[in-house]
Amino acid sequence: MVFQITAQDRDSSARCGILKTDHGTIETPIFMPVGTVGSVKAVCQRDLKEDIGAQIILGNTYHLYLRPGLDIIERVGGLHNFISWEWPILTDSGGFQIFSLAEKRKLTREGAIFRSHIDGSKHIFTPEGVVDIQRKIGADIIMAFDECPPATADYRYIKESLNITKEWLERGVKQFRQQSPLYGYSQLFFPIVQGGLFDDLRIESALHAISMEMEGYAVGGLSVGEPAQEMYRILELLDPTLPKDKPRYLMGVGTPANILEAIERGVDMFDCVMPTRNGRNGMLFTSEGIINIRNRKWAQDYSPIEKGGSSYVDEKYSKGYLRHLFIAGEILGAQIASLHNLAFYLNLVKEAREHIAQGSFREWKRGYVKNLERRL
């Protein structure tokens, strides 16, 4: 049993759980900071762990495979050792990258042929190969290699794509079962549910994924441009279909409101570049709403970034100082904003956990969401 439900909300599908890995347990619902190339951009590992309490971070198969390369990671005993992060890591398979690098890729049944964005060299990813790569990277949770079609794709395209994703999943699972971990700790394998915005394809994909009997399931292909309501609809559709006793991971989502709405619909795990990417560009998530710290109105605001915020930077530095750092192009600005935003996200899911445990999740969420998207 790697996943245990510890609390179930009365009037929604929201629940709390504990996901066990050999690098530590993860309390769900959880937000996982994205560390694509072995670094959560602009945030050092000590701050991630000791200051804001990150429990698990992401790496990316596509990026790590290209740079620094597997031999370098393998020789030091895996990504944890390489990047000095001794807690859980999940690696995305690179399916999304192949999709977002559309001009340079070529999909075949065998796999995806693509060119490196770094040096133009040609590579092929197969479902088996991607499992092997993630074994070498040594992630605690490894993801199936899927095709992530655009939101605008029509039924026929999505159906075709799903056939490939299903076949690739079976091959990936087979490979995963045949190979053992390389570094003495166990690894989990999560299939990815696709199917676009079409109910029958989503259900088909979910049932197929469930038949693999893995320890957790991901929902992919959402938040790729469709309205949020569509995403919520799909989650509601999948909620009764996916096994209750396994963690559900909604890939790439999202805004604070997206996350709370998804938690209500039974999702346990999230990742998103938004807190770090937007943070680097001067956008801050606060309990009062969203602020663009570069705006002139903050120039002489000497109040803390966020009073009572959960990172030390929140009270240590003023908005006016942070604005100055951004206007001056100082790297410290990106560091402070990234840490603040991640702290906000991690605190968001922490509060969600507390309210689920207390049975007050829905009322709390309703009030909270109103403020969240407000622009200050």
Next chain:
RNA sequence: GUGGUUGUAGCUCAGCAGGUUAGAGCGCUAGUUUGUGGCACUAGAGGUCGUGGGUUCGAAUCCCAUCAUCCACC
């Protein structure tokens, strides 16, 4: 004092054999960002072209004067 140089957006400059609403970079103002090719991207504001005359259908552009600037020589 004499000869020459240069004055165009907040800054640095382009435009000058005369011709529609004078441009660029940076800066400034605001917006975008959802399994990270991003200290990125998009948009906007801002100029009596030193000043005053003149030539011309038409002047940032040609002529004269003047002011400022820098250089060289007395």
